[in-house]
Amino acid sequence: MTKPMSGKTIPVLEVIEPGLQTTVQDYPGRVGMQSMGFFPAGPVDPLAFQTANLLVGNRAGTAGLEIPQGRFQASFLHDCTIAITGPDADATLNGEPIPGWEAVPVAAGDLLACGIIAGPGYRRYLAISGGIAVPEVFGSRSTFLVAGLGGLDGRALEQADVLETVETREPRVLRRVPTSLRPSYTDHWEIEVLRGPHADPDFFSEEGYRDFLDAVWRCDLSSDRVGVRFNPRRLRWARASGDIAGGHPSNLLDSSYPLGGILAYGDVLTILCPEANTSGGFAVVATVAHASFWKVGQLRPGRDSVTFREVDLAQAAGLDDRLEHALDARNFDRL
Template structure:
């Protein structure tokens, strides 16, 4: 099992059998909450108290892995808001995808997004604050980040303090290693401009109604408000949940009955990933590190094909309008995502 070190003066690390492992990168500037993630994270463990973790924007993350020739589940880095710098320690390729405006560089020269770039030991990758549109960047290295699997995934689960590197965000001096099969890759691929996701400041996000919507919990007017209002993304948003501005719903009932005094209360039940949880008058979109259950209503759920948009919402600035879709349209949106992830659509450089 691979190990990592948070101490910059330690050796780069060998396997117990003496085999040297190539170093992927050494963190110089860690950014705000850069974490190791993989996709789809820890599925199937919600009953045991674990949301899946994994990237908030699964589309940009998966494209980055595709560009460097990794398997879909390979681990990479999620970099919120940019401001990240690292020294690379291997020969291979890397790809950076996601938010605009971070002005990434490799050895001081501009580094293009959405394409694989060759790197060599000693190269320095840097990016500034991602001014947007968009909020998160994703870094994939050929072979993938080599950290131990915990409960079947390498993803960092910040709420539980497990996975990734010691269950935490990266810190200055951390050393991460690359899986040996990625060393020496030279093939350069690019996602065509026409297939790149569009980032904006005012988003439309597709949802399905419920499980706690009208007529039992919300009134029809409440649901119309939910789908017609422009919702502001609150500064207090993170991987656990994207908090929106408060709104006083009318509600179809006077209280939560046995669940509590407020109509948004219910007896504790499980929450879906992407569920829009209503804590009193405050809607919160539950992220990959969110709580698995609780006593608040979930009035709508972001469809899987639109979850990537939640990962690019900039706290304190962006707005959302929700659009209701049915099962057939949600399925069609998922097929579109799979089209974008078809490797035959990539351009070779």
């Protein structure tokens, strides 16, 4: 179940200010475990997370840190290379500003400080050359807060925590993501979705599904790594009830849920995030396209709004091609 790190590990970072809920994550997380009740965990914004790792010379899925709201401080205990991705970094090293989306060399004794994200976006990611050295649990180093496993003792980071990295003697190659490949952030998002599996005409009426696409959905303050919840609104269904599954038309006999599924819990919609339930008895009216899921990780609870745009499988595949291009380190600038 638990697999220790291979290779020599060394202390690399001591947490001074852990922020809101900073966790160790890797990508794609704990895959293949849904039948046992585990969603994969991992970063809610896989684009920014993988890019940070590529910038410091790691594999894209190497363990790093997810930092919601951006506030974080740490001192370095060993020379290494770091990269911060996500919304505008507002980060300093020893009091001097450092750029985001760019590899930055650091030395033992350096102090990193990240301020609260003031503008659009919600999560930043910090990668360290060599990766964060925590044991694998069920094939992943990702923190699953709901289950209390993975990461550092299954919890968010706390003050005075010391993280280790795998010692590497690889030569430093500093890279920067060109502006043209960096995602843009906003407080009103358009997110691409595929219809169903429980859409019209069996669950939503045709008018109800059109309402779903036309509406502006406000992110609820209770959103987290389990799900992004939206303020409730009256939905138009194709049936009066769930029959034997329950009294509300969103009810159905239990079935599995997809990551990124948009769940209708009565008249409340929720995007299922990396720590959500794997199954249940409610309709999934649409599913976020794989290449667009990074946007879900940047939705600010209580502030941002969303409209959904339906795409077909061919269009979703085209979005995947664009994502792969953005994650090809050969397209990065060398410093």
